[in-house]
Amino acid sequence: MRVTLAAATLRRHPARTALAVLGIAVAAALLLDMVMLATGMRESFRSLLLTRGYQLRVSPKGTLPFDSEATIDGATAIVGALRANPDIVAVSPGLGATLGLPSQRIPSVFSLGLESNVQGDYALDAGHDMPVDDTLGGGVPVPVVVNRAFLVRTGRALGDTLTVAAGIDAQLRTAARARVVRLTGEGRFFYVPGETPVMALPLTVVRSLLGPAYRDRMSVAMAESRRADSAGVEAVRAWIATTQPRVTAISTETAIRQVEERLSYFRQLAFVLGAISLGIGFLLVATLVTLSVNERRGEIAVLRAIGTQKDGVLRQVFLEGFFLSTAGIVAGLVLGLVTAQWLNGILRDFPGLPAAFDFFLWSPEAAWKSLALLLVSGTLAGLVPAWRAASIPIVRALREDAVG
Structure with missing residues (x-):
């Protein structure tokens, strides 16, 4: 019954409801894209470094691989020592x-x-x-x-x-x-x-x-540790640093941290825009539900007068916010994936980037968590208007509706 009434209320003003759903979809798409941007660069870079299983890069002392034109002398002895270590596979x-x-x-x-x-x-x-x-x-x-x-x-x-x-x-x-x-x-x-x-x-x-x-x-030389866990890789890296003082050994985790420092602007931007999208979704639902409640004060008063309890009115208004948020998120999921693919194609064309690097990467856990947060936010946006609807003075609301 409550579900039917909530759906009927939203269908009463189809244009307004459609615009609200579109606004929530845009907010959801923005949130999804920002989550994909924030997590995508890290995971894409990790995947790039581990494409062939090499977790360690050995470069000239104090430099990153190919960060300069510096080279390592005595390469045969260094490579031979690394290959002789039983903890190093290749x-x-x-x-x-x-x-x-x-x-x-x-x-x-x-x-x-x-x-x-x-x-x-x-x-x-x-x-x-x-x-x-x-x-x-x-x-x-x-x-x-x-x-x-x-x-x-x-x-x-x-x-x-x-x-x-x-x-x-x-x-x-x-x-x-x-x-x-x-x-x-x-x-x-x-x-x-x-x-x-x-x-x-x-x-x-x-x-x-x-x-x-x-x-x-x-x-540069790339090395694969026999143990793929962080402790095993770190043990090999420490051994290289101790036995080969003329080189710098960089693990995948260290490289990721250094790249994140250089790309921290993107993560900060993703965080700010993601927070804005949550706020937009909250305000859209709160505004639409408040307008709906104000227009139906007399109707809600009649329901209360014939015996509908406060919690019944509360659930109905909550359902309106839930339906709006759900419809907007479903549309936003599709819109977000399409725009992420489009933006990724643009950013990948920037000169100097590896061909296999992606800015936007689908991460199911992070994506579903962010969209669930938006759903909860949009549903809770109806809390104040729902409480106001459930607390409408019956007699005064009926009188105002009759006079109006």
Whole structure:
């Protein structure tokens, strides 16, 4: 009975009810998007770092991986020591450099020297992977993996050969060292912006191209702990810090904290806008229910006069707020998911961001908790008008209704 009366009351003014539901839907969508923004960056970055299971990054002392052009000397000994530790499952060394592309549409390409059997920087989407090291000899093209942006920018296709060079003299148009490579694979690079052309070569090839000064250097090494829990990873990190004083070992948790410090503005913005959306939903429901109660003072007085108890009136008005909030939240859920996908597409196009990074990420627990909070807030918004409705003086309300 109460449900029927509450629904009939809302249908009495369809335009007003529809506008209120739309307003609550916008508030719910804003709240959902802000929750997805606040939790999405953290979880997306965590997922990005753990794509291949590596929980630790070893970088030059005092720097973040690829935060500068600094490299680590004595890489062979460091990697060997890490691989000898029984608590470490795998180690992936890498050396980043910019190599020239003579006679190509783009003058240079960001290149990664990797060991293909342990690399954690890309996933092969098409073609064949590169070899672990330069076992083919200087006269045979070296198989390499490139991303889609490289193929588009250079106009090349898998199977083509080209020359990469280092130590280029711009005036004499000569290169100190060069190698012919064959594009054998297309990869999706996790940590490189999608619009940036990138090439992966065997680590030994990149070292030989860069010259004797780089014969035993690396930019970063990724390590996978045998124990995946925080305590196990931290134990390995502490061991690296103790035994390898020339490098900095960064765990996934530490990297996430450092990134959150840099992106704290987004989290603060999400918190403020989320609080505003809760307030908007509360005020919309409170305003509409109050208008409804004021218009029906005589009707409510009649119900009280024929024996309806206060708690019956209270429940009916509460149901109106509940129905409004529920309808708005359901519509807001759909609207929020659509706008989050749209906004995520815009933000992912910002230059310098990894191709696999997402700003908005669906988190069921956080999303349902936030929407449930909005539902409770909207339902409680009818508390004051419901109490006023239940406390209407019967005789005076009937007289005013008759005179009106």
